[in-house]
Amino acid sequence: MEARPLNILVADDNQSDRMILCAIVKKMGHQVCEAADGNEAVDQYMQQKPDIILLDVIMPNLNGQEAARAIKTLAGEDMVPIIFLTSLQEASDLAACLESGGDDFISKPYNKIILQAKISAFGRMLKMHNTLQSQRDVIRENNDHMRHEQEVAKAVYDNVAHSGCLDLPNIKHMLSPFSIFNGDVLLAARKPSGSIHILLGDFTGHGLPAAIGAMPLAEIFYGMTAKGFLMADILREINLKLKKILPVGYFCCTCMASLSFRRQELEVWMGGLPDFAIYRKASNKVEHVKSSHLPLGVLSTQAFDTKSQSFDFLPGDKFYMWSDGIIESRNADSELFGEDRLFSVFEQYPNEKYFDRILSEVNKFVGESGRDDDTTLLELTMVDESVIGKVDIDLSSGAITGPANWNMTYTLRDDTLRTFNPLPVMLNILNDVPAMRNISGQLYTLMAELFSNAFEHGVLGLSSELKKTADGFAEYYNLRTKALETLNNDYVKFEFDLTPTQGGGCLTITVEDSGKGFDYTNINLKSEENVAYSGRGIPLIYSLCDSLTYLDKGNKVKVSLSWQTQLEE
Amino acid sequence: MSHLNMAQIQELKDVMEEAFGDLVMTYLQDSEQKLKALKKSINANDAKQIADLAHSLKGASANICAENLSALLKKVEDFGRADELNQVPYVFEQIQTEFRCVKTELQQLK
Incomplete structure (x- = not known):
């Protein structure tokens, strides 16, 4: 029954009583220390730190109740059960014992069985208390640690997410103080052209997982906006990054808007968010702006659609964005x-200052019912550009240019040629160049054609002419299988060369194979009638690049692609 | 009729084992001293002192299974608490007689 021996203090001025108590306690396997009055009991408590104290009530010098008070004060948070030894009968005397800090009584003459049962019970309670106390200490320590981490995270988050231009005179915003923990992101930055980019994001989930995705999002948003990238490029880049880093099921409902002062236009891309509002000053009417996309971080780059909606945005017109915290406020x-109540604010109060009106309506609705300030709201007003002044671009913001100047060769030999599809590996590397991501579909076709020409026609010497009839098709694959078996010191070698140019870049791909080549002297790059060239899809390749040249004996082809980075609208 | 509760005293002997003799000796010495002090207090009409000493003796006597003695001491304690000392000398006589019997029996038990 006993988990471990306890240390028990017996304090009784009567020596024979003390002897009996000590004998009983020792018989249970516990250790005993003794005190003959209240003062000794307090001294012994300090020296021996007993687990349980058996304390006589009436003792000379310091009586039992005074000793109990002193000991409980000294013990602080530690649990020290005190069992009073008494032959007192009066209820009020017994109550006074408990009030002075006693936990239980045992009356004289001592009943061995009851005393042992009480000691065991307090032993169990003590064990539980100690477990609780040490668990509480661990929790407290972890909590302190977590709070500290959150403070640091918030500081980092604020540096990254709120370094933009939310303080412009034509922007009013309120950001939930819980934004780092509820996954709301609100970003604003100016492009070199003077236009404003605004992004409201709402990550799935709460807490750290929701906050983490905000970092790369903000970094890309600010970095690319400062360099003058178009909204479509920035969204594609953020989507790709989030798709890569967020676990399945996590994404970011996003609205990104680009305000152009010159064109007096608002371009909006919305994915996965409730309707937003555009207020027209001239007509005093409100238009709904609806999501037409999936959230960021869901689709692959190939499937991702950057198409945005355009709205005329005349001076005095206002665009309102909000987090679902507003719609989901409860009374x-x-x-x-709800959305209906939110939109009716515009109808109820014509020509209002809607930003303040919306907040006050939400406050009024929620009333005193535990308002949690979980609201993010932004108002963007069209003004004359002179009101907000010139752009002050911080060029030190994160670089999103990717590798811009490099060369790589990739040679595939016999076994690898036979069994391995090299296209994904090569495309993956090329996709590190942001400009390539715009044309990743085109690039795939180009690479597939170049590889098939070099391998099927060059190395294996097959003619796709055969594939024109059903019989020929079968023969083609027969020949292909045979040819594959005879590979010996064969290869296909890709060379990629990427060089930066003024405002853009140029990619040159050279593909060489171990085949015997072909006569390309009279080749017409644009004609579909190049039967003699084993059906190489030359016109297709030519249509996909800027230049195409065959070299040596026709076993080497060089294509180039160049581009200008689209910066200004 | 015995002056000790014999069933209880057997239990006490089981608990104390070889220390039972020491316990009896300690109890007798302690009690003789306290009885002397009690006598003095009675002579001095010190009600508080009478009650406290009787209380202590009462508890120790109960523990040593001397039930009659303990009951007599409780009477004295109650008189002392109530500050009604008239009958105290008379009860004290009974206590001294009872104590001598208890002592004899305890010494036989050793």
């Missing part, structure tokens, strides 16, 4: 504020 009856 005392657990009713939602």
Whole structure:
């Protein structure tokens, strides 16, 4: 029954009583220390730190109740059960014992069985208390640690996510103080052209997982906006990054808007968010702006659609963005504020300062029912550009240019040629160049054609002419299988060369194979009638690049692609 | 009729084992001293002192299974607490007689 021997203090001025108690306690296997009065009991408590104290009530010098008070004060948070030894009968005397800090009584003459049962019970309680206390200490320590981490995270987050231009005179915003933990992101930055990019993001989930994705999002947003990238490029880049880093099921509902002062236009891309509002000053009407895309971080780059909606945006027009915290605000009856109520604010109060009106309506609705300030709201007003002044671009913001100047060769030999598809590996490397991502579909076709020409026609010497009839098709694959077996010191070698140019770049791909080549002297790059060239899809390749040249004996082809980075609208 | 509760005293002997003799000796010495002090207090009409000493003797006597003695001491304690000392000398006589019997029996048990 006993988990471990306890250390028990017996304090009784009567020596024979003390002897009996000590004998009983020792018989249970516990250790005993003794005190003959209240003062000794307090001294012994300090020296021996007993687990349980058996304390006589009436003792000379310091009596039992005084000693109990002193000991409980000294013990602080530690649990020291005190069992009073008493022959007192009066209820009020017994109550006074408990009030002075006693936990239980045992009356004289001592009953061995009851005393042992009480000691065991307090031993169990003590063990539980100690477990609780040490668990509480661990929790407290972890909590302190976590709070510290959150403070650091918030500082980092604020540096990254709020370094933009949310303080411009034509922007009013309120960011939930819980934004780092509820996954709301609000970013604004100016392009070199003077236009404003604004992004409201709402990550799935809460807490750290929701906050983490905000970092690369903000970094890309600010970095690329400062360099003058178009909204479509920035969205594609953020989508790719989030798709790469976020676990399945995590994404970011996003609205990105680009305000052009010159064209008096607002371009909006929205994915996965509730309707936003554009207020027209001239007509005093409100238009809904609806999401037409999936959230960021869901689709692959190939499937991702950057198409945005354009709205005329004349001076005095206002664009409102909000987090679902506003719509999901609840009143005392657990009713939602809801989208209808939100839009009706515009109808109810014509020509209002809607930013303040929306906040006050939400406050009024929620009332005193535990408002949690979980709201993010932004108002963007069209003004004359002179109101907000010239752009002050911080060129030190994160570089999103990718590798721009490099060369690589990749040679595939017999076994590898036979079994391995090299296209994904090569495309993956090329996709590190942001400009390539715009044309990744085109690039895939180009690479596939170049590889098939070099391998099927060059190395294996097959003619796709055969594939024109059903019989020929079968023969083609027969020949192909045979040819594959005879590979001996064969190869296909790719060379990529990427060089930066003024405002853009140039990619040259040279593909060489171990085949015997072909006579390309009279080749017409644009004609479909190049039967003599084993059906190499030369016109297709030519249509995909800027230049195409055959070299040596026709076993080497060089194509080049160049581009200008689209910076200004 | 025995002056000790014999069933209880057997239990006590089991608990104390070889220390039972020491316990009896300690109890007798301690009690003789306290009885002397009690006598003095009675002579001095010190009600508080009477009650405290009787209380202590009462508890120790109960523990040593001397039930009659303990009951007599409780009477004295109660008189002392109530500050009604008239009958105390008379009860004290009974206590001294009872104590001598208890002592004899305890010494036989050793």
